[in-house]
Amino acid sequence: MILDRLRGNGFRRSTHGERAEAPIADALLATRRLGARYGSSVVLHDVDVHVRAGEIVALLGANGAGKTTFLNSVMGLVTLTGGHVFYDGREITRMQAEERVNAGISISPEGRHVFGKLTVEENLRLGAGLKHQREFAENRDYVYELFPKLRQLRDTRGAMLSGGEQQQLAVGRALMCKPRVLLLDEPSLGLAPKIVARIFELIAHLRDDGVTVLLVEQNVRLALDIADRGYVLDTGRIDLEGSARELRESASVEEAYLGLVAQA
Amino acid sequence: MRTSPVAGRLGVLGGLGELWVVRALVSSALISGVLAAGVLIVYNTSNVVTQNVVMIFLINLVVVVGLQTFTGNSGVVSFGHVAFMAIGAYAAAITTTSPAIKQSLIPDAPGFLLDAELSFIPALAVAVAVSAAIALPVGFVFARLSGAAAAIATLAWLVIVRTVIANWDRVTAGTLTFYGIPSFTTLGWALGLAIVAITVARLFRESGLGLSLRATSNDALVARAVGVSITSARLVAWVLSAAMAGLGGALYAHFILAVAPTAFYFELTFVILVMLIVGGRSVSAAVLGAAVISVISELLRRTESATGRFGTSTLVLALIFMIMMIVRPEGLLGRWELEELGVRGWRRFRSRRGKPRTATTPADEAAAAAPHETSGGSS
Amino acid sequence: MIELLAYSGTEAAQQVVNALSLGSVYALLALGVATVFSILGLINFAHGELVTIAGFVMLALRTEDVPWVFVVPAAVVGAGLAAVAMERVAFRPVRGAPVITLLLTSLGLSLVIQNLLLIFVGARGKDLRVGEWSNSTFEISGVIVKWFDVATVITTFLVLFLLTTFLRVSVRGLALRAAAEDFTMTRMMGIRADAVIRGAFLVSGLLAGIAAFFFLGTLGQVGYDYGFTPLLKGFIAAVIGGLGSLSGAVVGGFLLAALEIFFQVTLPAENTPFTAAIVFAIVVAILLVRPEGLLGRGVGFERV
Numbered sequence: 001m002i003l004d005r006l007r008g009n010g011f012r013r014s015t016h017g018e019r020a021e022a023p024i025a026d027a028l029l030a031t032r033r034l035g036a037r038y039g040s041s042v043v044l045h046d047v048d049v050h051v052r053a054g055e056i057v058a059l060l061g062a063n064g065a066g067k068t069t070f071l072n073s074v075m076g077l078v079t080l081t082g083g084h085v086f087y088d089g090r091e092i093t094r095m096q097a098e099e100r101v102n103a104g105i106s107i108s109p110e111g112r113h114v115f116g117k118l119t120v121e122e123n124l125r126l127g128a129g130l131k132h133q134r135e136f137a138e139n140r141d142y143v144y145e146l147f148p149k150l151r152q153l154r155d156t157r158g159a160m161l162s163g164g165e166q167q168q169l170a171v172g173r174a175l176m177c178k179p180r181v182l183l184l185d186e187p188s189l190g191l192a193p194k195i196v197a198r199i200f201e202l203i204a205h206l207r208d209d210g211v212t213v214l215l216v217e218q219n220v221r222l223a224l225d226i227a228d229r230g231y232v233l234d235t236g237r238i239d240l241e242g243s244a245r246e247l248r249e250s251a252s253v254e255e256a257y258l259g260l261v262a263q264a
Numbered sequence: 265m266r267t268s269p270v271a272g273r274l275g276v277l278g279g280l281g282e283l284w285v286v287r288a289l290v291s292s293a294l295i296s297g298v299l300a301a302g303v304l305i306v307y308n309t310s311n312v313v314t315q316n317v318v319m320i321f322l323i324n325l326v327v328v329v330g331l332q333t334f335t336g337n338s339g340v341v342s343f344g345h346v347a348f349m350a351i352g353a354y355a356a357a358i359t360t361t362s363p364a365i366k367q368s369l370i371p372d373a374p375g376f377l378l379d380a381e382l383s384f385i386p387a388l389a390v391a392v393a394v395s396a397a398i399a400l401p402v403g404f405v406f407a408r409l410s411g412a413a414a415a416i417a418t419l420a421w422l423v424i425v426r427t428v429i430a431n432w433d434r435v436t437a438g439t440l441t442f443y444g445i446p447s448f449t450t451l452g453w454a455l456g457l458a459i460v461a462i463t464v465a466r467l468f469r470e471s472g473l474g475l476s477l478r479a480t481s482n483d484a485l486v487a488r489a490v491g492v493s494i495t496s497a498r499l500v501a502w503v504l505s506a507a508m509a510g511l512g513g514a515l516y517a518h519f520i521l522a523v524a525p526t527a528f529y530f531e532l533t534f535v536i537l538v539m540l541i542v543g544g545r546s547v548s549a550a551v552l553g554a555a556v557i558s559v560i561s562e563l564l565r566r567t568e569s570a571t572g573r574f575g576t577s578t579l580v581l582a583l584i585f586m587i588m589m590i591v592r593p594e595g596l597l598g599r600w601e602l603e604e605l606g607v608r609g610w611r612r613f614r615s616r617r618g619k620p621r622t623a624t625t626p627a628d629e630a631a632a633a634a635p636h637e638t639s640g641g642s643s
Numbered sequence: 644m645i646e647l648l649a650y651s652g653t654e655a656a657q658q659v660v661n662a663l664s665l666g667s668v669y670a671l672l673a674l675g676v677a678t679v680f681s682i683l684g685l686i687n688f689a690h691g692e693l694v695t696i697a698g699f700v701m702l703a704l705r706t707e708d709v710p711w712v713f714v715v716p717a718a719v720v721g722a723g724l725a726a727v728a729m730e731r732v733a734f735r736p737v738r739g740a741p742v743i744t745l746l747l748t749s750l751g752l753s754l755v756i757q758n759l760l761l762i763f764v765g766a767r768g769k770d771l772r773v774g775e776w777s778n779s780t781f782e783i784s785g786v787i788v789k790w791f792d793v794a795t796v797i798t799t800f801l802v803l804f805l806l807t808t809f810l811r812v813s814v815r816g817l818a819l820r821a822a823a824e825d826f827t828m829t830r831m832m833g834i835r836a837d838a839v840i841r842g843a844f845l846v847s848g849l850l851a852g853i854a855a856f857f858f859l860g861t862l863g864q865v866g867y868d869y870g871f872t873p874l875l876k877g878f879i880a881a882v883i884g885g886l887g888s889l890s891g892a893v894v895g896g897f898l899l900a901a902l903e904i905f906f907q908v909t910l911p912a913e914n915t916p917f918t919a920a921i922v923f924a925i926v927v928a929i930l931l932v933r934p935e936g937l938l939g940r941g942v943g944f945e946r947v
Contacts, residue, residue, distance in 0.1 A: 129833030
C-alpha cells in the first residue's frame with residue numbers, strides 16, 4: 001500500500017520488466033543482478049545500481065538491509081552468487097580487491113578501520129599504496145587542506161583519535177590514491193551532529209573536485225540533501241530508486257517505511 | 265566455571281530422552297562388528313609380522329578413539345594426548361612387573377611399588393585411574409583454551425610429562441628402557457578393549473555433553489548464548505580421553521613388554537593425530553583413519569626396509585597429511601558416523617525416486633545440506 | 644640458594660654475558676616466529692627447518708672451501724628463499740582455512756623437510772666448524788668473553804635496528820605493520836595480499852638464517868633434526884613476550900635466556916633437566932593468565 005503511494009509520486013519501483021537496460025555506457029560504476037552471500041545465507045539478490053561520473057548516489061535502507069555487503073561486493077571482498085560489476089566500461093567481477101583499488105575505486109569502511117597503531121601520517125602514506133608514493137606529498141597536503149585537524153594530529157596514532165577525527169582520517173586515507181569513485185560507508189555513524197555536518201560539506205566539495213561518490217547512509221535526510229540520486233535497499237533487494245528530489249519528497253513516508261527518525 | 269548443574273542441561277540437549285543411548289549402542293555395535301570382522305579375518309590369515317601389525321593397530325585405535333572423544337567433539341586439537349598414554353603405560357608396567365626385575369631397574373623406588381605385582385585387570389584399572397586423576401587438574405587448566413593456545417599448551421604438557429618421566433629415575437628408570445613387563449595383551453583383550461573404547465566414545469558423543477560440545481565447537485558465542493558451559497563439557501571429554509589413552513598405554517606396555525620415554529613423544533603424537541584427522545571427527549572416522557593409516561604405514565615400512573631409505577614412511581605420511589589439509593581438511597568421513605551416512609544415503613535415494621520426503625526436522629535438513637558447503641577457505 | 648649467594652660479582656657478570664649472547668639468538672628466533680604469526684596468526688612449526696636449511700647451505704659451501712664471508716650471506720638468503728617457497732607451496736593452498744589447519748599443515752611441512760633431509764643427507768650430525776677465530780676470547784676484569792658471542796650480540800642489535808627502520812620508514816614495512824593489525828584494510832589500500840604475506844615469510848626466513856649461523860656455529864654441528872630446539876626456543880620466547888608483538892619477541896628472547904641460565908645456576912645439578920619442564924609450565928601459565936604476553940602488547944589468543 002505504501003509502495004503504491006510512493007509510485008504515485010512519480011518515481012519508479014524497480015522491477016525486472018520495467019527496468020531499462022542499465023546505461024553501462026555512461027555509468028562509471030555499475031552492478032547488474034548482483035547477488036552475494038555470507039556463508040550459507042544469501043544477503044543480496046539481483047541488485048542493479050549504477051553511478052555516473054561526477055554524481056553522488058545514496059544507498060539507503062534499514063539496518064541489515066545489505067548496504068555494507070553491497071559496498072564490500074563492489075570492492076571484491078564478498079563471495080558472489082551471481083551478477084556483474086562494471087567499472088569504467090570494463091567488467092571487474094573477477095578482479096582482485098587490491099586491483100580494484102589500484103584501478104580507482106576506494107572505500108572508507110563502516111567503523112572507520114583506521115590503523116590504530118600507525119600515526120595519521122602513516123595511515124595516509126599507506127592510503128597512497130605502492131603506486132602513488134611519488135605524489136604522496138601533494139595528495140597528503142590536499143587531504144590536510146580538506147581536514148586541517150588532521151594536519152595538527154599528523155603524528156598521533158590512530159587509536160588516540162576521536163570518532164570524528166578517525167572518520168576524517170578514513171576518508172582522507174581513501175582519497176590518497178586519487179580515486180575516481182569513493183565508497184563511503186556510514187560516515188555519520190556515532191558522530192556528533194556538528195562533525196557530521198562538516199563531513200557532509202566535504203563530501204559535496206569532493207564532487208566539485210571530480211570525485212564520484214557512492215554513499216551508504218542511515219541518516220536519510222543528510223544523504224538526500226547532497227545526493228543526486230538514490231536507491232533504497234530492503235533485505236538485499238533494491239526496492240526504490242529515483243532522483244534525490246523524488247525520494248526526498250516522499251521523505252516522511254520513507255521515514256515511516258524505513259523506520260527512521262529524521263535527524264536534526 | 266558455571267555452577268548450573270549439567271544434569272539439567274542433559275535433559276534439554278539429550279535429545280529424545282533415552283533414545284540416544286540406544287542409538288549410540290547400535291552404532292557402536294555396527295562399528296565394532298565391522299572392526300571385529302576385519303580384524304579376525306586378517307589376523308587368522310596372516311603371518312606373525314602382520315599379526316603384530318594388527319595388534320599395534322588395535323592398541324593405537326584405543327588411543328585414537330580417546331583423542332576423538334576430546335578433539336573430535338570439541339574441535340580443539342590436543343598435542344598432549346600421548347602423554348597420558350605414557351602415564352598409563354608406566355603406571356601399569358610398574359605395578360605388574362615382577363619385583364625381581366624391578367630390583368635391578370628401579371631399586372630406589374618406594375616399597376609398595378617394588379612389591380606390587382598386579383594381574384592384568386587391576387593393572388588396567390590403575391592405568392585408567394592414574395591417567396584420569398592426573399588429567400583432572402590438568403584439564404582444569406587447559407579446558408579454557410582454544411585453537412593455537414591449546415595447541416601450544418598441550419604441546420607443553422607433552423614435553424613436561426616426558427621430561428618428568430625421563431628424569432624421575434627412582435620410579436621410571438628414567439631414560440633407560442623399562443623392560444620385563446609381563447605379556448598380558450592378547451588379541452582378545454586388544455579387540456575387546458577397543459570395542460569398549462568405541463562404545464564409550466560413541467555414548468559420550470550422543471550424550472548431552474557431547475552434543476553441546478559438538479554444537480559449540482566452532483562458536484564460543486553461540487555457546488554462551490545457549491547457556492552451555494563449554495569448560496565443564498570439555499573437562500569431562502578431556503578426562504575421558506585421558507583415561508582411554510591410559511588404557512591404550514597399558515595395552516601397549518603389556519604387548520611390547522618394554523617402555524621408554526621416547527616411545528611416547530612426537531613421532532607417536534603425529535601418527536595418532538594423522539589417524540584421527542585423516543579419518544575425520546566422529547568415532548567411525550577415528551576407526552577408519554586408524555585403519556587406513558595403519559595399512560599405509562605398514563606398506564611404507566616394508567618399502568623402507570626394502571630400499572633402506574629410512575625416513576620415507578614418515579615423509580609420505582606427512583605429505584598425505586598436508587594434502588588432506590588442502591583437499592579435505594574435515595577428514596574422510598567428516599563429522600558423520602557410519603549409520604548417519606547410511607541414513608542420509610537412504611533419504612537421498614528415496615527422494616530421487618520421487619517419493620514424498622518424510623518430514624525432516626530442521627536439524628536433519630541442516631545435516632542434509634552439509635555436503636554442499638565448500639570446505640576450507642572463506643572470503 | 645646458598646650457591647647463589649656464593650656467586651661473586653665476576654661470576655654473575657659472566658652469566659650476564661652468557662645470557663646476552665644466548666638471548667640474542669633466542670630473540671632472532673622469536674622474531675622470526677612472531678613476524679609470520681602477526682600477519683597470519685600462524686605458528687610455523689617449520690620455522691626450525693629454516694635454521695636447518697641455512698645450516699646445510701653453510702655446510703655445503705664450506706665443503707667447497709668457500710670463505711665464510713660469502714657463506715653466511717648465502718645461507719641467510721637461502722633461508723629467506725626457502726621461507727618464500729614454503730609459503731607458496733604449503734601455505735598458499737590453505738590460506739583462509741582455520742588457524743588449526745594452518746598449524747597442522749606447518750607440522751606436516753616440518754616433518755616433510757626433516758625426512759627429506761634424513762633420506763638425502765643421513766641421520767648423523769655433520770660438523771660445522773666456524774673456525775678458530777670464533778673460539779678466541781678476551782678478558783675484562785676476570786670475565787671471559789668469546790668474540791663469537793660479541794659478534795652475536797652486535798649482529799643481533801644491528802639486525803633489530805635495520806628491521807625497525809624498515810618497518811618504520813619504508814612503505815612495505817608500513818604495510819607489514821598494518822597487515823598485522825588489519826589485513827583486509829591493508830588490501831583496501833591497493834596493497835596486494837600476496838606481496839605482504841610473501842614479505843613476512845621472507846623476513847622470517849632471513850632472521851632464521853642469521854640465527855642459524857650463531858646457533859649452529861656455537862653447536863659446531865648440523866643435522867636433519869637440529870631445527871627442533873630453535874623452533875621451541877623461538878616460540879616459547881615469542882609467547883612469553885606476547886605472540887604478535889615484535890618488541891615482545893625480542894624481550895621474550897632475552898627473558899628466556901635469563902630464565903634458563905638462572906635455573907642452570909640455581910638448581911642442584913640433578914634437577915637441571917627439569918628446566919625445560921619448568922619453562923614450559925611457565926609458558927602455560929602465561930597463556931592462561933596473560934595471553935597477550937608479559938609486555939601485554941601481543942595479540943594473544945581467543946579463549947572460551
